[in-house]
Amino acid sequence: MHRQIPNVMTLGRIVLIPLIMVTFFVPGPEARWVAAGLFALAAATDWVDGWLARRWRVLSDFGRVLDPIADKLLVAAVLLLLAGFDRLSDPGLVAAVIILVREILVSGLREFMAERGVGMPVTTLAKWKTTTQLVALPLLLVGDAVSIGGLSLAWVGEAFLWLAAVLTAQTGYLYTRQALAHMGRPS
Numbered sequence: 001m002h003r004q005i006p007n008v009m010t011l012g013r014i015v016l017i018p019l020i021m022v023t024f025f026v027p028g029p030e031a032r033w034v035a036a037g038l039f040a041l042a043a044a045t046d047w048v049d050g051w052l053a054r055r056w057r058v059l060s061d062f063g064r065v066l067d068p069i070a071d072k073l074l075v076a077a078v079l080l081l082l083a084g085f086d087r088l089s090d091p092g093l094v095a096a097v098i099i100l101v102r103e104i105l106v107s108g109l110r111e112f113m114a115e116r117g118v119g120m121p122v123t124t125l126a127k128w129k130t131t132t133q134l135v136a137l138p139l140l141l142v143g144d145a146v147s148i149g150g151l152s153l154a155w156v157g158e159a160f161l162w163l164a165a166v167l168t169a170q171t172g173y174l175y176t177r178q179a180l181a182h183m184g185r186p187s
Contacts, residue, residue: 003058009049010063013070016042017077020141024081029145036138042074043134068122071130072103078137087143092158095165099133102172109179118182120175129167136160 016038023035050067053059079096082088088096110120139157146153 002056006049006053006056006058007060007063007066009045009052010066010070013042013045013049013074017074020078021081023141024085029142032142032145036141039074039078039138039141043138046071046130046134068107072107075133075137076100076103078141082137082140087140087154088161089158092140092161095158095161098165099161099168102168105172106175109175113179113182116182120178123171123174125167125174126171129164129171132160132164132167136164 020035020038020042023031023038026034046067049063053063079088079100083093083096106120113120136157139153139160141157143154143157144152
């Protein structure tokens with residue numbers, strides 16, 4: 001039974017998305033903290049499920065496919081909600097678009113390359129990209145409900161979002177270059 005725990009955790013990350021969504025419709029700073037807490041829980045499962053799967057040697061095709069999908073769904077849903085509820089500045093919206101475009105591009109490239117038997121493993125830089133996104137988003141979820149020394153967490157969150165966007169663009173470029181090197185070859 002323990003062999004299924006990593007996959008259940010990945011599914012749990014997807015289940016948390018509607019709960020995070022609900023918090024956007026609840027007024028007050030408490031709802032923002034709940035959203036950030038739920039997001040942090042989901043983000044923690046991203047690390048824990050992979051660690052458990054490797055430790056227990058229960059890597060599966062299901063987990064290998066679903067884990068990055070769960071990550072992208074979580075990040076995309078929160079970015080869209082932040083944008084839709086006007087909780088991102090105009091520059092923050094640009095960073096969000098960069099992140100979403102890259103995620104869709106790389107997902108398509110991975111699928112295309114997999115059809116040709118070419119893997120595109122996750123790079124260390126891409127792991128840093130994900131980590132930076134997972135730090136930025138709970139800060140943005142709390143947003144202007146908290147300020148430290150006169151500095152709103154929304155501002156700090158947008159700074160991390162821009163760092164994530166830069167890393168996102170860089171990893172998108174590297175994955176695209178890798179895929180293009182294989183596209184000219186016969187399959």
